[in-house]
Amino acid sequence: MIRKIFQILVLVALGAGSAAGAADARLGAVHLVASEAAARVTLDISRFMGERFFTLDRPFRAVIDLPQTRAGRGLRLPRARGLVAGMRMGLRPNGALRLVLVLHSAVRLHAAWAYSPARGHELVLTLGDAPGAGATAARYTIPTPIRARHEPLNTGRDIVVAVDPGHGGVDPGAIGPDGLEEKTVTLAIGRLLAHRIDEQRGMRAVLTRDSDIFIPLRERREIARRAKADLFVSIHADDVSQRDIAGASVYILSLRGASSEAARWLAERENSADLKGGIKLSDKSSTLASVLLNLSQSATISESMTAARQVLASLDRSVPVRKPQVQQAAFVVLKSPDIPSMLIETDYISDPLEDRKLANPAYQRRIADAIFRGVCAYFREHPPAGTLFAEERQRELDRLVARNR
Ligand SMILES: [Zn+2]
CATH class of the missing domain: 2.60.40.3500 (Immunoglobulin-like)
Incomplete structure (x- = not known):
């Protein structure tokens, strides 16, 4: 909602936003x-x-x-x-x-x-x-969902969820006491999550990696942008020094972390850094561009918080959770100014018990299912405009209104 208001304001202020442009493939x-x-x-x-x-x-x-x-x-x-x-x-x-x-x-x-x-x-x-x-x-990266479609193109579009299995290739991530590598766990959970999303009508997943390869953090965000993702979910299973810490936690970007990345965005805006919703930064003065970017980033952080709360609540219902609140930190992978993003620490691989649990496909599925239910709950309440979810929500509201008339 906040983002919608923001976009309307911006479009009014700027006359109109143009979507197509020099950035064609x-x-x-x-x-x-x-x-x-x-x-x-x-x-x-x-x-x-x-x-x-x-x-x-x-x-x-x-x-x-x-x-x-x-x-x-x-x-x-x-x-x-x-x-x-x-x-x-x-x-x-x-x-x-x-x-x-x-x-x-x-x-x-x-x-x-x-x-x-x-x-x-x-x-x-x-x-x-x-x-x-x-x-x-299988030669390398960016797999998109494998799914044939029979419905016409102009019905509600799919919600796109970018699923980002942390680490990969030369970067194994954390390593558990039994030698289990984080990159293996994140890929397994990521694939399960992507599969659940693809099964859901009106939703599809884009994996940032679907094999054991290294992808830089910024490239992961780029993959999500190019796929026009509505949400970015990064999956991890990190290391902690204290052995007694266990359970899942969910992170979103802190505002302080956002500001350093804004400068970089502004520097890159000549190239391709236009915001979702057709807001062009490239033709604005640097002051206006910086104001727009900050507005977009704070709206996005607030949406990330709403989504992350849903996911954390859902995790809390099926797996141990470490902290009852959503955490905020300056993770690079979360710094998209216009895509709500979250990072999920599914559990701590450094704990000998958790290590064994994380290697277990049934437990991996439990985590993936819980994340999926949280994501789904978020989009049912906050469906992006033009999606099948938005149409369904509208029908639901119409029914409610009709019943109470
Ligand atoms: Zn990690």
């Missing part, structure tokens, strides 16, 4: 490997922008929309082959580039983002059970 090439029963389509895209896809029947088609993406100059679509009877491309009124694959038969569609330094970002579409597709997608 470019589709450089489309590759097709196909047999009669399966196909793999690889899209070379200049940067990660997220995607939406769904299928249509009679004739069977797979439709992929790439938000804020343009076709590169001279881009040519591959010729029909095997399962793929044809391919076409067009620009949607909302600025998304739409790719339509006409198929000879109905098959399952999977999409996964991959990245490698040599080849950059790729969106890999797997139709049917294409050989070798799994290996391609």
Whole structure:
């Protein structure tokens, strides 16, 4: 709510916010490997922008929309082959580039983002059970949810939750007395949480990592921004010196921690640092930009607090909780000025008992489920505009009003 008021104020003050702009991604090439029963389509895209896809029947088609993406100059679509009877491309009124694959038969569609330094970002579409597709997608990072969609695009959008398994790759995080590494625990819980979110109608998850790789903290926030996340949840299981401390705690950013990052944002605003909701910082004077950024950051911290309280309350109902209040600290990973963010210390890996508990898949699931229920409760009460959750809440309110008339 606070953010909505803030955005209205800003839009009124500035005349209007513009959404599309120089920050578009470019589709450089489309590759097709196909047999009669399966196909793999690889899209070379200049940067990660997220995607939406769904299928249509009679004739069977797979439709992929790439938000804020343009076709590169001279881009040519591959010729029909095997399962793929044809391919076409067009620009949607909302600025998304739409790719339509006409198929000879109905098959399952999977999409996964991959990245490698040599080849950059790729969106890999797997139709049917294409050989070798799994290996391609697993090559590295930014996986997006694998989910085919049948509903039309202009119904309520999904709420996007960025799930950030802490540490990874060369950074193992804390190490328990039995040698259990934090990065392993956070990835397991993160995957379980992402899965629960993807199962929920009207919600989808974006994992900042889905394998044992190192991703810098700022890049984790960037992944959330590019996916237009409504919430960022970082998962940890850290070390403490006192052995008798156990239980979960939930952190959000402190205002003091926010101010140092604001300066950096302002310095970067020439490049791409525009706020969610179409508020551009790049064309403002530095004073106005700094005021806008601070307003946005404090609104975001207050939303983070609301969300974090829900998650902490939910954790408290199923696992031991260390502190009954949400904690505030200056974690770098929480410093998004426009995405409500929280960091969850699920438990302390340094405790020999907790170490064993954290290694247990059933306990990992209990934590993931509790986080999910908290996140869900938050969005039911505070659904972002334009989402399925917002539509449902509106219907609920209408019913209440009708009953009390
Ligand atoms: Zn950690």
